[in-house]
Amino acid sequence: KKYDAELKFCGVVLRDLLSKKHEAYSYPFLDPVDPVALNCPNYFDIVKHPMDLSTIQKKYAGNEYDSADEFEADIRLMFNNCYKFNPEGAPVNLMGHRLEAVFDKKWQE
Numbered sequence: 001k002k003y004d005a006e007l008k009f010c011g012v013v014l015r016d017l018l019s020k021k022h023e024a025y026s027y028p029f030l031d032p033v034d035p036v037a038l039n040c041p042n043y044f045d046i047v048k049h050p051m052d053l054s055t056i057q058k059k060y061a062g063n064e065y066d067s068a069d070e071f072e073a074d075i076r077l078m079f080n081n082c083y084k085f086n087p088e089g090a091p092v093n094l095m096g097h098r099l100e101a102v103f104d105k106k107w108q109e
């Protein structure tokens with residue numbers, strides 16, 4: 001059963017993560033990682049289930065999430081992919097932690 005109120009809140013959180021105010025650290029997460037463009041040919045050897053905010057947005061708009069838990073699982077997958085590929089202390093790793101902190105604060109609201 002879809003719980004509409006909780007799914008509406010997912011849309012509110014997603015819109016915030018996509019907003020310009022976070023663009024300084026959200027840009028690595030806005031679109032699917034392109035291993036050719038980024039010169040990281042080993043990406044798909046390390047990250048088996050890629051995820052990004054544009055894909056989450058498409059799934060949300062397409063009503064593919066049946067619960068907030070499913071939505072959160074994709075958000076966490078996106079960040080955990082980032083931490084797996086980008087070592088602790090690397091710029092993109094730090095951006096992941098910054099954007100995840102934004103998510104965590106809003107999510108626990």
Ligand SMILES: Cc1ccc(Nc2c(-c3ccc(O)cc3)nc3c(C)cccn23)cc1
Pocket residue numbers: 027028029033038039040047078081082083085086092
């Ligand atoms: C050789 C190399 C090393 C690190 C990266 N990381 C990285 C990522 C990235 C995002 C999420 C993710 O799960 C994995 C990688 N996004 C970028 C961008 C937008 C610019 C520069 C580096 N970027 C790219 C190439």
